[in-house]
Amino acid sequence: xxxxxxxxxxxxxxxxxxxxxxxxxxxxxxxxxxxxxxxxxxxxxxxxxxxxxxxxxxxxxxxxxxxxxxxxxxxxxxxxxxxxxxxxxxxxxxxxxxxxxxxxxxxxxxxxxxxxxxx
Numbered sequence: 001x002x003x004x005x006x007x008x009x010x011x012x013x014x015x016x017x018x019x020x021x022x023x024x025x026x027x028x029x030x031x032x033x034x035x036x037x038x039x040x041x042x043x044x045x046x047x048x049x050x051x052x053x054x055x056x057x058x059x060x061x062x063x064x065x066x067x068x069x070x071x072x073x074x075x076x077x078x079x080x081x082x083x084x085x086x087x088x089x090x091x092x093x094x095x096x097x098x099x100x101x102x103x104x105x106x107x108x109x110x111x112x113x114x115x116x117x118x119x
Contacts, residue, residue, distance in 0.1 A: 032079040036102065039114035042070045049076060049102070058083075060101040069107055073114035078105040 038051035047059040047066045059066065059076065060083055081103040087095045 033077060033105065034079065035075055035077045037075045037110065038073065040066060040069050040072055040074050040076075042066075049074070057102040058099065059104050061104045062107075065104065065107045069109060071113065072109060073111040075108040075110055076102065076104055076106070077108075078103045 036049060036051055036057060038049045038057075041048050041050065047070075049057045049059060051057070059078075060081065061078070079102070081101050082098045083101045084096050085099050087097050089095075
């Protein structure tokens with residue numbers, strides 16, 4: 001009977017330890033959240049934000065949040081990510097490339113107008 005209780009105690013401790021490990025990993029995923037600010041544009045079928053230094057960010061996720069802010073200065077909270085794009089040419093071998101994107105979480109209006117820096 002004593003061995004049974006000891007085994008149950010070890011199993012409960014192990015389960016609690018694994019749960020704590022899982023929680024720690026999940027919270028680490030949100031540590032990459034950041035905010036960028038700049039001029040929001042829609043070109044070539046993609047939303048892009050150009051900041052004051054001229055850095056251009058291709059945006060992904062929640063396009064419905066972005067539509068009403070095109071041509072405005074905005075602050076966008078989110079995290080860097082990667083999008084895989086099919087680059088296969090008809091009749092050739094299959095190919096793809098990874099494109100860096102900024103995954104949009106929230107959009108905050110800053111000003112009604114903006115002028116993206118010259119290229």
